[in-house]
Amino acid sequence: MSSSVPPWAAADSYTAALHAGRGPLFLRRADGWLLPLEVERWCARADAVDLDVLDRCEGTVLDVGCGPGRLAAELAARGRTALGIDVNEAAVEHTIRLGGQALRRSVFEPLPGEGRWGTVLLMDGNIGIGGDPTALLERAVGLLRPRGLLLAETAPVDVDERVDVHITDARTDAGSPFPWARLGTPALLRYAYGWERAGHWTAGGRRFVALRSRSASSSAEPPKRTALLNSQRARKPSGDSPVPNR
Template identity: 80%
Template sequence: MSTPSATALAWAAADPYDAALRAGRGPLFLRRTDGWLLPLEVERWCAGADPVDRDVLDRCEGAVLDVGCGPGRLVAELAARGRAALGIDVSEAAVEHTARLGGQALRRSVFEQLPGEGRWDTVLLMDGNIGIGGDPRALLERVAGLLRPGGLLIAETVAADVDERVRVHITDARATTGEPFPWARLGTRALLGYARGWERAGQWTAGGRHFAALRSRSSRTASSRAEPPKRTAVISSQRARNTSAGRPVADR
């Protein structure tokens, strides 16, 4: 049976994914087992933060964890603003690209141990990353454990009213690597249906993209929507260590 870690291993071992990030362009797809292809927007991910992205970042509060940060445009934009931010991604190419842009990133899955668990002010699940692991309830539970009480989750959802759990490969339409792994596609209504125990903090559409904001339990704020930050939390000092793969990463 596939597990969230199987998803991480599939992305980490996907040569087409790493190659696309290093080239800054596609084509790149998630291929469903029935042959259906979901295009991945590599060019947009590898560009700088666009106006829609920047609006999302204006709504972030305090220290921000970008889950599945990809090539790091959001982490780099936050760093340029002087905000405390960390990206995580299972792809070595993604982490390297983020560092080149001036952002901090670790090569890890969201389901592994992470710095600052239970103390992040905002977690981002952008660019379809609400699908990580193929189990929205498990992912939301994990994110709740990463956030401080009352912390903010901002997730990008599918434009269509969809609630789909599938098995996919990563492919550039020429090479397909590894075993299929679980993925999910959620519209806003489906996401809100899974978010039991969360407080709704807003939903909006911009540039053809759809977003929802949720607050974790025990909110300490009266805000009814995701607002621009009123403070900037500071990530504590980090030191370098080596992973089992011998790559230096930041840890606490």
């Protein structure tokens, strides 16, 4: 995968929407189909569904495609070690203004704490980043510590789609097309070869999957049990957890 910044990273309509805190904003396929982007929710504080996901995080947290930073900021407010990454400068700046840590970086570029993150978040459909779910899952394995946790938000319908899309405000397209994927829960689980299934759930009309990476010593063995996710309170970071550097 290329580590260059995607062509939509400086898209005027996307940046304008983040600054305004509202849409309309869409992903547009070549056939004209539009997928609404929930800019208002992304720019608001973490809601009850988000908070439930954050309660399940373990150790240090890497928020991939953090957008305007509601999750990274909430984790920072809880005293958790967390880092958001996004390829859009306005998104990174917004995250920092909210009190979170963030870097302008692609997930496929070198990142702080590789192989030591306790949890990787792929929220808001970010399992679609790069248009290649297998490559993104492989990258997540390299970012997580052994038996680390991946929490991913999937599409609310059963879909398995890889397409080129534009970001658009429904008037003009921004930049060049870029690859994207949409996966429902069954599709993600099909791609998650080598991961332990740690649960899946629906909340507030949104769907989520938890996967646990296997340790090197147990990678060839069947999982002995399903991980129990704590949905009541966040776990404290371990003492040897990496502290991200800007």
